[in-house]
Amino acid sequence: MNKNAYKLLHEGTLAFADMEYNGIKVDVRYCRRQKKNINQQIELLELELDRTEEMKVWRKRYKDDFNLDSTDQLKKVLFTDLKITPPAYTDKGNPSVNKDNLNLIDSPIVEPLIKLRQLKKLNNTYLKNIMEETVNGYIHPSFNLHTVQTFRSSCDRPNFQNMPIRDPFMGKIIRTAFIPRENSIIGGLDYAGIELSMAGCNSKDPLLIKDYITIHKTQAARCFALKEKQVTKDIRYYGKNGFVFPQLYGSWNVPIAENLLRITKGMQTVDNLDLYEHLEAKGISHPEIFQDHIENVETRFWETYSVHKKWQEGWISNYYKKGYIEMLTGFRCKGILSKNQLFNYANQGIAFHCLLWSIIQMNKWLKKYKMKSKLIWNIHDDMGLDIHNTEKEDVLQKAKEIMCIEIKKAWKWIITPLEIEAEFSNKNWYEKEKVKI
DNA sequence: TACTTCGGCGCC
DNA sequence: AAAGGGCGCCGAAGTA
Numbered sequence: 308m309n310k311n312a313y314k315l316l317h318e319g320t321l322a323f324a325d326m327e328y329n330g331i332k333v334d335v336r337y338c339r340r341q342k343k344n345i346n347q348q349i350e351l352l353e354l355e356l357d358r359t360e361e362m363k364v365w366r367k368r369y370k371d372d373f374n375l376d377s378t379d380q381l382k383k384v385l386f387t388d389l390k391i392t393p394p395a396y397t398d399k400g401n402p403s404v405n406k407d408n409l410n411l412i413d414s415p416i417v418e419p420l421i422k423l424r425q426l427k428k429l430n431n432t433y434l435k436n437i438m439e440e441t442v443n444g445y446i447h448p449s450f451n452l453h454t455v456q457t458f459r460s461s462c463d464r465p466n467f468q469n470m471p472i473r474d475p476f477m478g479k480i481i482r483t484a485f486i487p488r489e490n491s492i493i494g495g496l497d498y499a500g501i502e503l504s505m506a507g508c509n510s511k512d513p514l515l516i517k518d519y520i521t522i523h524k525t526q527a528a529r530c531f532a533l534k535e536k537q538v539t540k541d542i543r544y545y546g547k548n549g550f551v552f553p554q555l556y557g558s559w560n561v562p563i564a565e566n567l568l569r570i571t572k573g574m575q576t577v578d579n580l581d582l583y584e585h586l587e588a589k590g591i592s593h594p595e596i597f598q599d600h601i602e603n604v605e606t607r608f609w610e611t612y613s614v615h616k617k618w619q620e621g622w623i624s625n626y627y628k629k630g631y632i633e634m635l636t637g638f639r640c641k642g643i644l645s646k647n648q649l650f651n652y653a654n655q656g657i658a659f660h661c662l663l664w665s666i667i668q669m670n671k672w673l674k675k676y677k678m679k680s681k682l683i684w685n686i687h688d689d690m691g692l693d694i695h696n697t698e699k700e701d702v703l704q705k706a707k708e709i710m711c712i713e714i715k716k717a718w719k720w721i722i723t724p725l726e727i728e729a730e731f732s733n734k735n736w737y738e739k740e741k742v743k744i
Numbered sequence: 745t746a747c748t749t750c751g752g753c754g755c756c
Numbered sequence: 757a758a759a760g761g762g763c764g765c766c767g768a769a770g771t772a
Contacts, residue, residue: 376767378751397751398759405752428753432765457762459756466764469755477754502756548756548760556760563760651761655756687756687762 312637316452319663322670322682323450323460329681330445331467331691332486332493333437334735341480342434345426352423361416364388375423378404385412407569425477433481436465450685452663458638458656460663460685468686470736473544482737490696491680494731494739496706497689501658506555507723508635509653510618514611516723523547529604530567532589537576545570550604555615555654557647560605564598623649635720636660659687661725664717665710666690672705694731703729707744 308316353375356362365384366373374380382402385391393402394411406424409417440446448467455461462468470485471477487493498504500519507516518525527546528535538546549567574582586592591600609616626632626649631641636657644652662685669690670682680702684691690710694702711725730739 374768377769379768399750401751403751424752428766431767432754436765455762459762461763463764466755469753469764471754473755481754553760557758558760559758561758645759645761647760648762655762659756689756 308639309637315636315660315663315667318667319452322663322667323452323685325670325674326666326682326684327447327450329683329693330447331683332444332488332693333441333446334484334486335438335441335444338434338438338441338484341484342430342438345430345434345480349423349426349430352419352426356416356419356423359415361389361414376427381420385414389414425474429471429477429480433465433470434484437481437484440465448684456640457652457659458634458636459659459687462686467684479737483735485736487733487735488681488693488695491693492696492699492731492733493683493691493693493736494729494742495684495686495689495691496703496710496727496729497686498658498661498710499726499728501661501688501725502654503551503555504723504725505635505654505658505661506615508657508721509622510615511722512612512614512618515615519723520726523551526550526604526608529607530601531571531582531586532591532600533576533585537578537580539575539577541574542576542582550601554605554608556651557645560598560602563605564601565594567601568592568594568597619650622653634660636718661710661714661718661721662688662690664714665706668709668713669706672709673702678702692731696733703742703744 356375361384365380368384368388369380381404382393385404386393386402391412391414394408395403397403406421409421437446440448446465446467448462449464451461451463460468471481485493500522503515503519503522506512507519515522523546524535524538524543525546527533527538527543527550530546530550531542533542545567549570550563553563568586571582571586576582576585583592586597591597622632623646626644631639632644632649632652633639634653634657638656640652666682666685672678673680673682678698678701679695680698681693682690683693690706692702692706706729707727710727715721715725727744729742729744731742732738732740
């Protein structure tokens with residue numbers, strides 16, 4: 308680690324200490340109400356389950372040892388007693404009963420079981436810990452800078468970096484619990500597509516730099532043979548997390564095609580076409596045909612971003628020569644690293660370091676001018692703020708200056724565009740809305 | 745009782 | 757030819 312990298316960690320730790328001290332305001336009464344409500348839903352679901360023949364088989368086999376939360380028991384019932392063929396296996400070679408695979412099984416217990424897991428996750432992982440860790444109406448999660456291989460941050464007690472958002476049902480229940488201080492708004496400023504922007508800084512691939520914001524939508528459209536205007540937020544999500552990132556970090560068409568095909572079931576396009584039926588109409592819904600199709604998309608992808616591909620090769624051979632990699636922010640990673648790790652480590656840490664640098668400057672500025680607004684979280688590319696109503700313009704303007712302009716003066720290696728989005732609410736974190744800066 | 749591993753699942 | 761990467765937390769099950 309060079310001197311600049313050290314300084315970033317040192318100042319970052321001090322800024323994080325302030326952030327932890329500030330804390331996030333919690334609506335505790337709301338949490339209590341929700342927890343009770345969910346408990347009732349859980350009871351009803353368990354009654355519903357018990358009316359099925361499958362549960363009779365389960366209870367008969369395990370008698371007093373019966374445990375609805377035991378996946379081992381579930382596997383025995385499904386795959387031994389009911390003689391169902393396991394749809395897939397875990398890494399260790401055992402039958403898998405995760406949500407996706409359970410959904411492939413035709414049984415009346417599948418749907419209530421999945422719902423039950425979700426409700427228990429909400430209560431046991433989220434609401435319970437939010438309430439336990441809240442002191443005098445504020446929660447103070449620990450934000451760590453010393454735990455992660457890639458020199459990202461992490462968070463615990465509770466982990467504030469994995470609060471539900473993608474599933475609207477879960478997102479609403481949990482994020483409604485986080486509220487602004489008096490006369491304030493709560494929300495975050497996040498870097499748009501920062502990891503891809505950083506990939507561009509590494510490889511200097513002109514097309515990747517040009518496309519880094521639009522790439523997910525474009526690739527989603529290609530994967531599902533759609534026009535871009537048909538791509539919903541959900542479909543884009545799978546273009547991003549089901550194709551673009553897996554491609555960049557070492558996956559390939561076979562597992563990618565399998566995943567993408569599975570998630571088409573029940574999804575709809577902007578013009579309300581059923582995504583799977585759309586693939587059928589295009590004649591690419593058969594697993595083997597779809598894989599061929601994704602292979603074509605993959606080939607075209609790497610023909611387009613060939614400069615980045617070349618950089619990946621050089622990055623790896625450089626590691627083999629030196630035995631370590633050095634990030635653009637000066638951090639070094641040593642030890643045995645797989646190809647996929649090497650691809651990922653180059654971008655992941657420095658993407659977060661842009662946020663960390665911005666948080667440090669923002670914190671200094673807020674303290675220097677004795678502002679009422681406070682930094683309250685960091686989530687990899689998202690800076691959480693509680694902004695006092697009287698300071699809205701100033702704080703947002705300064706944040707934009709730091710995050711998009713000043714950082715490029717400090718770090719000349721940032722040769723790509725940096726863009727941010729702000730989302731805030733005067734009610735709660737769930738009801739955040741885009742704010743223009 | 746305390747600890748580890750596994751599978752599962754939430755986020756970026 | 758072809759392992760997406762990085763986290764933290766839960767409960768179950770096995771071991772010491």
